[in-house]
Amino acid sequence: MIKSLIYKEWLKVRWTLIALGMLNLLVVVSTCVSIANAFGLIDASKLYGDIVALQNLFYYDLLYIPFLTGLLLGIVQFYPEINSSRIKLTLHLPMKESKALMTMQLFGIGSMFLIFAVDVIILLWFSSKYFPSEIINGMFISILPWLLAGFVIYIFITIIFVDTSWSRRAIIGLTGLAFVNNYYLSTMYGGTTYSYSESWFYFVIMIIIISPLILWSGNNYKRGVK
Amino acid sequence: MKNNIFLKLILSLVIIFIASIYLPEIFWKTFPQRYYLPRIVYSPILDDILIIKGDFKESMVVDLKGNSYNTREYEALVPQTAFTQLLFLGKLPDTVKGVAFTASELRKNLYRTGVEPAKIDAFKLLMHPLIESKPNRASLSFPNEFFSITEKRMKIVDCRTNIVNEEMSDLFTSELMDKDFTFPAKELFGNPTTRKPFDEGYFVIDSKDQFFHLKRVKNKPYVHKVKLPENSKVVHMEVLERDLHEFFGYFVTDDSKFYMLREGDYHIVNIPIEDYDYKNSVMGLNGDILYRRVNIMNDNKISTFVYDRSYKLITSYKDSVIHKDETTFGVTAAYIFPFTFTLAGSKSLFINFDFDYKDFRFLLINFILVILFAGFLKYKKYDLSKNIFQFLLIAVGGIYGVIAVSVIRDFNQKNSAGVK
Numbered sequence: 003m004i005k006s007l008i009y010k011e012w013l014k015v016r017w018t019l020i021a022l023g024m025l026n027l028l029v030v031v032s033t034c035v036s037i038a039n040a041f042g043l044i045d046a047s048k049l050y051g052d053i054v055a056l057q058n059l060f061y062y063d064l065l066y067i068p069f070l071t072g073l074l075l076g077i078v079q080f081y082p083e084i085n086s087s088r089i090k091l092t093l094h095l096p097m098k099e100s101k102a103l104m105t106m107q108l109f110g111i112g113s114m115f116l117i118f119a120v121d122v123i124i125l126l127w128f129s130s131k132y133f134p135s136e137i138i139n140g141m142f143i144s145i146l147p148w149l150l151a152g153f154v155i156y157i158f159i160t161i162i163f164v165d166t167s168w169s170r171r172a173i174i175g176l177t178g179l180a181f182v183n184n185y186y187l188s189t190m191y192g193g194t195t196y197s198y199s200e201s202w203f204y205f206v207i208m209i210i211i212i213s214p215l216i217l218w219s220g221n222n223y224k225r226g227v228k
Numbered sequence: 229m230k231n232n233i234f235l236k237l238i239l240s241l242v243i244i245f246i247a248s249i250y251l252p253e254i255f256w257k258t259f260p261q262r263y264y265l266p267r268i269v270y271s272p273i274l275d276d277i278l279i280i281k282g283d284f285k286e287s288m289v290v291d292l293k294g295n296s297y298n299t300r301e302y303e304a305l306v307p308q309t310a311f312t313q314l315l316f317l318g319k320l321p322d323t324v325k326g327v328a329f330t331a332s333e334l335r336k337n338l339y340r341t342g343v344e345p346a347k348i349d350a351f352k353l354l355m356h357p358l359i360e361s362k363p364n365r366a367s368l369s370f371p372n373e374f375f376s377i378t379e380k381r382m383k384i385v386d387c388r389t390n391i392v393n394e395e396m397s398d399l400f401t402s403e404l405m406d407k408d409f410t411f412p413a414k415e416l417f418g419n420p421t422t423r424k425p426f427d428e429g430y431f432v433i434d435s436k437d438q439f440f441h442l443k444r445v446k447n448k449p450y451v452h453k454v455k456l457p458e459n460s461k462v463v464h465m466e467v468l469e470r471d472l473h474e475f476f477g478y479f480v481t482d483d484s485k486f487y488m489l490r491e492g493d494y495h496i497v498n499i500p501i502e503d504y505d506y507k508n509s510v511m512g513l514n515g516d517i518l519y520r521r522v523n524i525m526n527d528n529k530i531s532t533f534v535y536d537r538s539y540k541l542i543t544s545y546k547d548s549v550i551h552k553d554e555t556t557f558g559v560t561a562a563y564i565f566p567f568t569f570t571l572a573g574s575k576s577l578f579i580n581f582d583f584d585y586k587d588f589r590f591l592l593i594n595f596i597l598v599i600l601f602a603g604f605l606k607y608k609k610y611d612l613s614k615n616i617f618q619f620l621l622i623a624v625g626g627i628y629g630v631i632a633v634s635v636i637r638d639f640n641q642k643n644s645a646g647v648k
Contacts, residue, residue: 199578
């Protein structure tokens with residue numbers, strides 16, 4: 003049953019997923035190309051100096067891409083469900099409703115994870131040709147919260163879409179935006195690589211905590227609570 | 229049903245957590261409070277301090293006897309700092325207190341630097357440029373060698389090839405080990421720029437809290453172990469690298485003491501200060517041809533210490549303005565907001581979860597909110613005893629709890645079977 007549900011989700015979002023995957027790849031590849039070009043055009047010591055001393059993040063283009071990925075994937079995956087209440091059918095499948103909802107959400111999270119993993123692997127692998135491990139570690143810790151922000155907005159979209167009351171959606175929506183903002187605090191002071199180095203773990207835990215809230219929306223949906 | 233209570237709890241905690249970060253932040257952004265602390269300068273003409281009071285709109289200069297001065301008069305009283313203007317007017321004295329006042333000397337001696345908690349609790353650089361301190365050129369140039377001090381050695385990477393320069397790494401590593409350095413380094417201080425008159429390299433804390441000076445001279449390592457005062461650990465150093473060539477810089481120790489490190493002989497000068505706590509205070513150091521001045525600012529309080537050139541205390545002055553928490557807005561905030569979470573605080577560049585709560589004044593508002601909520605339930609003809617969870621949220625979370633309750637709702641309803 004789960005396999006069929008996953009297949010249904012795949013049929014629903016495949017083109018979007020492919021498009022989002024391409025977008026991510028485009029940004030990552032363009033970042034890689036600019037590093038390679040930069041080493042041909044500018045003195046390597048200046049590039050290094052900018053990165054280590056001035057905290058110049060050459061991969062800054064990636065900043066909102068995971069956010070956009072999560073946002074669009076969430077909308078494309080869940081809008082058809084609430085539009086003319088198709089989710090009712092999903093909730094009437096011969097499996098637990100909680101399992102069905104969690105499967106749908108995990109499908110989205112899993113797809114995003116794959117896309118982001120490809121981003122990170124390409125970017126770090128390519129950068130490691132030009133930079134030593136210290137800089138690569140710094141890159142990872144600064145990109146991580148941006149990626150996590152993608153998951154956060156996706157989870158909030160699923161919660162909002164499955165819920166039924168507009169006033170509640172509005173408050174949860176604002177909470178979601180504020181929640182996502184917590185993952186972008188390092189960019190407030192002009193891009194600092196190590197802001198989350200001491201606390202990134204808690205930001206991962208927070209995602210695990212908010213993920214089951216889709217079941218609460220599901221409950222409301224089922225009971226028709228306004 | 230059990231599942232449902234659990235979910236409600238998570239949702240409430242998430243909303244309360246987010247509200248406790250952003251509502252106080254929005255409040256203080258709407259009603260910003262800035263401390264306009266007096267500025268204290270020392271006049272060699274009066275041999276006493278002058279106090280500059282006021283905000284950016286209006287300020288006045290007074291002395292301790294209560295006389296006030298206009299800008300012209302003030303500038304004439306502090307020729308050691310206002311020399312550009314006096315020179316412009318042709319009124320710069322030739323000597324003051326037996327010291328010759330020439331523009332170039334005055335300029336060379338004038339400096340301002342400082343350190344604040346966010347500079348101390350900040351990121352360590354990923355790699356450090358290994359600048360050549362004695363280049364055969366007029367100015368410094370950015371090197372191709374960048375280093376980090378790892379668990380076992382000093383690793384120097386050539387940035388053109390991204391390959392470790394083994395020969396140079398070994399040379400620097402063995403020199404460090406010869407001088408009793410224990411790997412890895414805890415922290416490094418230096419100015420990774422070539423926009424400075426000369427280079428003094430880095431000051432490094434090793435894993436045993438010993439302090440070292442490290443630089444690259446003619447491609448060879450220069451390492452010097454700095455003898456620290458008994459039982460003190462350096463938490464931060466500012467390397468000055470100024471034309472004055474007086475000090476390498478100054479450093480702060482874990483017991484919040486303040487020292488200067490003399491250039492050349494590494495002599496440590498203890499600067500007598502009070503009220504300083506490196507985790508909370510902002511410190512400013514001002515130097516001119518006659519005096520040195522240290523400002524210690526703790527929120528609404530300022531302590532200023534004036535020294536002569538050999539850091540002997542001449543005088544000190546302490547003052548304060550009304551604290552943010554004592555203003556109308558501060559008192560209001562203490563009633564409205566039960567507690568506050570700060571993720572990106574002003575005292576650290578790291579993102580952390582700082583929980584802050586002032587006192588129990590918020591309980592009054594929480595109590596009123598609970599009464600109002602009870603009234604609301606009565607009005608809507610809900611059963612009070614069946615909404616204990618919501619009552620608890622408001623009693624503990626105050627206005628944050630109200631937001632959570634407005635999302636959760638579920639008043640007095642028999643819980644449905646829910647999603648299984």
